[in-house]
Amino acid sequence: MSKKNFNAFANSFVSKYLNIIVQLISMMVLARLLTPEDYGLYSITFIFTLFASLLKEFGVAGYIIKEEVITKEKLASCFSLMLMAGTLSAVTLYFFATPIAEFYERETLIPMLQLLALNVGLSPFGTIVDSVLRRKMEFFPLTLCSLASSILSSAVMIYLAFSGYGAMSLVYGALAQTISYIVLIQAFRPSIVPRTPSLKYFGDVFHYSKYSGTSNIFGQLGNYSSELIVGKLYTMEILGFLSKANSVVTMFNKLFFDAMAQVISPLIASTKRSNNREVIRSIKTITNVQLNFAWPFFMLLGLLSDPVIYILLGEQWLEVTDLLIILCISRLGYSIFQHINPILMGLGLAKSVMRIEVASNISRITILLLTAHYGIEAMLISVAVVNTVLRTSMYLPLINSELQIPIKTYLSWLFKPLLCTFISISPVALTRTFAPEWQNNITLYIAVILLTMATWFVLLSKQPAAIVLKSIMGNFTNKN
16 A cells, blocks of 8 residues: 555544544534434434435445546436436435334324435435545545534534424434535535536446445445334334444444545555555555454443443433443454455445345344344344354455455454454453442543553554554644
């Protein structure tokens, strides 16, 4: 990986964190203004809107990033596909709002879903610009627009939640974020991005996008299937707890993986175009970075679940703690291959990603349905065990055949991150064992967390991930 590529990682990370700070502050305030039932209602609307959005995008962003040569005509065809899919998805969501509300026996869902249908219909006008900037690895404009729209969205949600709008405050906030982002991103619109649609390369775009889009849809269906099932079989309050546990555990994506993922596909695609022999070396570095951040994060979050929930969400959300621990354990296994999908996308292997996502998520949904009546904990534990085994059995042969990396070699790359995790996390684990009451030992816990972070930094400095960390710190120093 070149210095330019490391700087792309660094810029992506540094610029992301202002946005994350805004989101965390918003989460902490809203969790104290809204009830678990409010979040349960919004979870249902969010999931169905997400599926409509994925149908709208249909893998077009992946096509733009991986395509060897991108032209104005090809982008116009991408725009055509997204306009067609976006209009169809928005109209479908609008008219299916009533059946969905009747299925969950909540009339409140109707106006929420119908308003969010507007989000789906508008978003194609920003996606093409966004994808072209990602292809060029120009992440600062993206984050600047995202930050501004997040601030506006958070302000809208907090004001409306304080005024008693309940779950609707989250809907209006989402709508404000989409509209403001679309408007702002136009200021950075590259000249190659067309303003009118075309059908010239429609067939080529659709041929790739049908695999990428299908894998994205099945991937998100698997991710949110537990919430869809819980929303029907249990109460909206219980769904709210599960939704919050998921939102806390996905902080890793917000804090780290999203910043890395938006670089991986264009980075691998660019490396393949310029120097195919460097691809494996880049994959090794990405794997080292991913696991050195993911494993310590989920171990630390699981060990400190109760203080994290208390500080972030407040006392009314402490029931989330047990669910959060299970989800953290599940994510330890999931993170081993989390970064492989964007690598495969960057190499143009969308069909391989689709096969894995379809198989793993069909099994996930089946397990959830079979265990739904045994309680939420049983559902999540069963999925964690089966999915880890299934994904391992599918990804390792794929890494060997498609990426030309022997299974033994890939597994050897896991040793250093694993050792780093166990050594750095051990002070916290020991403290939780011998001094479990964190409220009575706040000073001790702060000292132990600082020791854990220092140990992690030292151990990380001896690994390939160190160069990325140095680039991040260097960029942060320069920006200040």
